[in-house]
Amino acid sequence: MASLAEAGLFDAGTIADRWIADYCGHAPAGDVLCAESGAPWSALFEELAGLSGDGLTIARERAHRHAEDIGTGYRIGDEGDERPWPLSPVPLLIDQQAWRGIAAGVAQRAELMERLLQDLYGPNQLIADGHLPAALLTGSPFFLRPLTHLTPPGGHHLHFVAFDLCRSPDGHWRVLADHLRAPAGAGYALENRLAMARTLGGLQGRLNIERHAPFFAAFRDGIAAACRRAEPRMALLTPGRFTASYAEQAHLARYLGFLLVEGADLAVLDDRVYVRTIAGLKRVDALWHRFDPRYLDPLALDSHSKIGVAGLIDATVAGNVVIANAPGAGLLEAPAFAAFLPRLSELLLGEPLRLPNIATWWCGQSAEAAHVAANLDQMVVAPAFGTPPLGLPEGKAVLGAHLNEAARAALRDDMTRRPQDYVGQEVVCLSTMPFVAEDRLAPRPFTLRVFAARDAAGNWTVLPGGFARIGEHADARAAVMGEGSWSADVCIHGPDPVAPVSLLPSGDSTQLRRNPGTLPSRVADNMFWLGRYLERGEALLSVLRVLLGHSISADTGAALSAETVDRLAQLVVGAGAAPAPRGLKRQDLTQLARTALESTEGWTSVRAINCQARAIGAVSRDRLSADMIRLLDAPFPERGVLLDRAGSLQRRYSALAGQAGEHMGRTDAWRFHDLGRRIERALATIGFLRALGGPQATADDLSTLLDLADSQISYRQRYLTGIARVPVLDLLALDPGNPRGLAFQAAALSTHLNALPVLSDDGLAEPQQEQARSIAATLVTARATAIDDAWLADLQARLWSLSEAIARRYFLHGAEPLRAAGLVLA
Structure with missing residues (x-):
């Protein structure tokens, strides 16, 4: 009898065909793989089979490892540590022809948003003519009245936007949400692509997948074109390392060549913005901000802001700094506006929306409020302006059919009192895509976040792809899926080869320079104290290793004299690493060493010093190598006796010193x-x-x-x-x-x-x-x-x-x- 290998059962193509057949046998109608199965999907699963054989666990683990190597992470709520980025090894494939329609709809929507902002912060003709209710402005917390009649530098309110799309089982795409204030996720899309390129290296050539680099180059050129200086200095303004997407922001800043700055790094002088550097104040011409614009300037906007820059709006009014996106753009993120966009597209652009949003009824109008109340069980109810109303205390969209009697009564009562705070939306069913669950493919619902940016000519360009968010459970309703628990790369493929474009220009066309650029004072401060903490930890550890090796361990031969041991103990105590020992007996010294090595109770132990260094590493991702970040983030050793753990830490300190000495x-x-x-x-x-x-x-x-x-x-x-x-x-x-x-x-x-x-x-x-x-x-x-x-x-x-x-x-x-x-x- 021929062997299984001879029979071709372990051939990558055979395995891929079996995976697809088994998957489509239980996938719901409208699944993207089963609806469009063909050569591209077969090529994808052949690559996966070639990587991991007959199982998918290896592919998932490798994708996770590559995402971790790149440094991708995110934070939830008040968590101190970042979580690893959950990347699926199965990307979403979209053919080039279908993508052109999506991209055209994204560019059209971005232009519509720009036209709306120009009117709402300018002549306000749409409200004067009755096309929009005035309450959409006056009732929104994101309408920034001090910025009315302000023309942003370059003439555009929007430079970078994102939209969440969903695909219905019948194959049509619609818009779920608009992101205009500080759109997040482009860095994750870039990192997903880098991780997948390492995981499935042959897929790029087989499917002619479009690249991301031209989009980011166009965005960078578009920001530069809006600045007054020929060689502008541009920065990404972050709220700091405790923001959920700080790792993404650091990666984007490094990739684009932007300075990564916080509000404390900046100062306004004579209506110009400067970054505080080790060489004095250096002018900044453009800021791509990544936080709520209400906090950008405590003088002009929210006076309680501690992360903004006093005088920033004055600098914008004077035309001396480009802010992307312009403050106030978040006004149009309110779900209430979605109810009016189809009619406004006809009015302002002379054409219908190419990508319609999900059907929305704003309850600030009597007929619409009555319709939502009468059809509550068939609708999703959501806050109209993002802030939680009394009837939705958690601020999240809810399925009306899932409300209990008490919640339903509270919602109806508040909708009667303040109907303008609510919208009703249709319940959207999502298409599914393949996802690796327990070493097999399982269908999961997904949404797609896409990005558009202005190029140097002021035209909209769309990132070919984006990233998919995959629901953890099989329920295909958008309101149930929420934010999604996993991500996937989105690959746009076509028949023609794609040029290997990089964000970096060719060496022949680049002006050579050996000046590494501007060093903000905060970064210098961080680098200085990172060096101090690492050296301080190593010095304390050396005392503990001598103490452990010569006076505690039973296997080291002759012990030190009591006088020398006492002096070593006093060095530990003097460093604030542990309280004075009761005596010099073995158990007393062991407790001293254990406290000084790993205490978390207020002593300046080696563990506490390492935490300080790790915190600095967390805000220095744009300056440190991935290997150095991994060493700083490595967990504190818990296995072995004290001397073994001290030796493990010493090897880590040596590796960090080697990284700094040989690789920086x-x-x-x-x-x-x-x-x-x-x-x-x-x-x-x-x-x-x-x-x-x-x-x-x-x-x-x-x-x-x-x-x-x-x-x-x-x-x-x-x-x-x-x-x-x-x-x-x-x-x-x-x-x-x-x-x-x-x-x-x-x-x-x-x-x-x-x-x-x-x-x-x-x-x-x-x-x-x-x-x-x-x-x-x-x-x-x-x-x-x-x-x-x-x-x-x-x-x-x-x-x-x-x-x-x-x-x-x-x-x-x-x-x-x-x-x-x-x-x-x-």
Whole structure:
């Protein structure tokens, strides 16, 4: 009998055909795979079968791993940690011909929204002529009255929009929701494509899938064209790392070449917007913001905002900064407007909507309110303006048929009191698409988010694809699916090969530059303290490893003397890592080490220091490599004895130091990271010298001192006669060739500060440069025989003073005067 392999049962094409046949045998009517099954879907599943054989679990795990490698993540609510991005290995396929109709409808809808905003924030003719009720403006919390009659720079309110689409089982596409304030998700679409390209590398060529890069290039060019300067500086304005899509924002900023800034990074001076950098104030010409525009400017809009920029609207009125999208655009996101869009399209564009939205009735009109009340069981009821009314306290759309008696009565009562707060919408049934569930394909409902952006000519261009959101359950009603639990790439395929376009221009056409660009003060601050925290954690860990290895572990041979052990314990206590031990017995020292290593109860333990470094890494995704982010995000080791966990952490610190030393470009950001490391290492070494290097130091003290400074080998190679105090002091304090010694740190500090920008051109040293040179000179001219505790204490104080001088000079946050002497404006 022929084997299964010989019979072709493990052939990728055979497996793909079987998957499709089994899936379509139980999929509902209108499923996208079963309705359009053919060569493209067969090619997709052949690629999956070639990747994972007869099962789909491997494909799903690989897609997850690639998404994690890229750094894709998101946050829900008040959660502190990001969740991994849930990516399905099965993309949604749409043929090029069908996509052209969708793209034309998206571009038309975007233009309609622009025309509406121009009128509603301008002459208001639509309301004056009775085409729109005035309550749609006056009742909306997103109508920003201070911005009426303002023409945005470049003449456009909208630069980047998103729409949620649904496909009904009969194959027609409709619009579920409009996103105009701060549309999210384009970065996820990009990251999905990157992850899928790694997972199914052969699919691009087989199906001629259209690329995303031209869309993002057009968007970047469109923003630049609206600016006044020929080479504008553009930034992505984020509310910070605790926003749900911060990882996406960081990825987009890095991909587009935008600065990633927060409100505190920016300042307005003479109606121009500047970013606070290490070289002074640098002008910003365009801001792509990603938060509620009501918080953009506490002077002109919401005075309680702590994340905005005072004076930003004045700069916009003066035409000096482009804000995408213009504040106030969120007015049209209200579901109440959807009831009027079909008629407004005919009026303003002279043609019907190519992509109709779902049928909507605004209850602010008596006939429509009566219709919704009479057909409540056949409708979805939703807030008209996004804010939760009394009848829908959770602020979510609900199926009328699912309301219990109490909820139904409360809804009807409030709809009678304030009908303008509600809309009724038809119940939409969604098409399904294949999804990997428990190693088999299962049909799940989906929605599609698509994106459009203006190009340099002011025309709308549409991202070929977007991303699909897949419901976790089989219920195909849109209101039940909600936001969706999984995502999938959306691939637009066609018969013609697609050119391998990149967002980056060709090397021959690009003006060469070796200046890495602007470094905001906040980023410099983060890099500096990331270096300090990593070095601080490693220094504390080195004390714990010596304590564990020489005085607690039963397998290490001779133990240290009680006096040396006590000095080590005092180093731990002095660092605030643990309370003083009851004694020096093994159990007391074990408890001291455990607290200092992993406590979460207010002590400055290694775990607590790592959390600080991890938090900085979370806001520095646009500056750090994915490998470095993964090392920072790695869970704290829980397995093994204390010494094993300490060793695991030491290897992680070494890997982080290697990433910084060998993989970070020698930019100003790296200099601040290394400045932090050098200051912290110098302070730690001084602490070790003061504790263990005094005139009465024993052989155990000096040997331990060399262990803490990782200098045992250097000392043994140099001195063959045993350990003596003065040679140890010379090696750890004054030898410029010892990378763990004080002289080496001082020289590096001076070198870095001499290389960083200065605010004046008089050639004189700035205070931080003077202090670093003075410290270096002290170490160059000192003699080991003269080193005592007073000398070390003075050097320690000068290093702290240098740290404060660096912060005053470069980390410009808070209320520093904007007109400080020598401040650079560019």
